[in-house]
Amino acid sequence: MGWTFKAHGALAYALGLTLLALTALTWLPAVALRIPPTALTWLTAAILALLIPTFLSAGIRAFLARADRHTTWQAFRCLPAKVQLALALAGLAGATLLALTISGGGSLQNAREKNGHYYAFDTSPLTRHTVEISRTQYRAVRHDEGRTWLLLPGVLYVGAAYAVLTAGELRRADRASEDA
Template identity: 40%
Template sequence: MAAGSGAVVLALAALTWMPGTLPLFEPQWPMVVAFLLGFLALLSALARVLPAGSDKSQLWQAFRCLPGRAQTGLAALAVVGALLAFGAGAGDSRDVEVRDGSYFAYDAQAHRMVEVAQSEYQALLPGSRRMFFAIPGVLLVGASCMVLAAGELRRADRGPVGAGTGHR
């Protein structure tokens, strides 16, 4: 579920690069939901990984025991997430907001928010939201990797199927 949610949130981050404006970026709730999902998934993943008492090398080896398609899919999502997160600073990604019916954008030269036209606000809006979708997407994909690796460690600790049960 975390990987699927991460893919959706990363797709939203990728949509911020598309020309034009989408009504999804104006409200703040999609970003809040994305961060909440990412945070909860990361806490859940840590709750599964920490009791296993494994280190990073064991988790990496367990991840490498996952089926090839799962590894490829998660690796592709991680690369896309990293590119989106690092690329979020590229271009015009100034902070924007609406106050009392006026539109404001951060001016780096003046080091403060300055009033801008609505058309400029609309043009800057997707770029200002990009990082707020990329980060939770990366958190969700990372949580998915950790949970699946912890599951592989647990499976490996139990040994082969049928061991110790008398079945052969």
């Protein structure tokens, strides 16, 4: 596997693991990592500025490998055991945090402040409209939104690392078979 695949995979993995760790910290009451609403704008911009080229180039590399799921799985199994374990644990952590976030969230979304009042969109089955909420509920909804904005890119980064490293392994295997 070429060094560009390794560097790309390592960057995607490191960014994904960082975001997953920050997401996990938002769940710990002792740490109580709170993301202020003002920080969400620049944090989101920074995450997306790195996510878009990393994820798109990973997708292109995986597409150029022209492999089906079975072949990709075989390439993953050819990676070193430590890399397999690291990717599997990060994927499991992402899936666990995603399940916690989905199950722990309420029916309120898209909290905003207007003229000193707090509003959120209620997605409960019988309501489905904007409702006025308390400041405490507003903060809780904003905190949950911040957690989601850390979690989803983290999962996508880990997926990009998987795609890049398996594509690199497929490319290495293709070159070895051409040389033989």
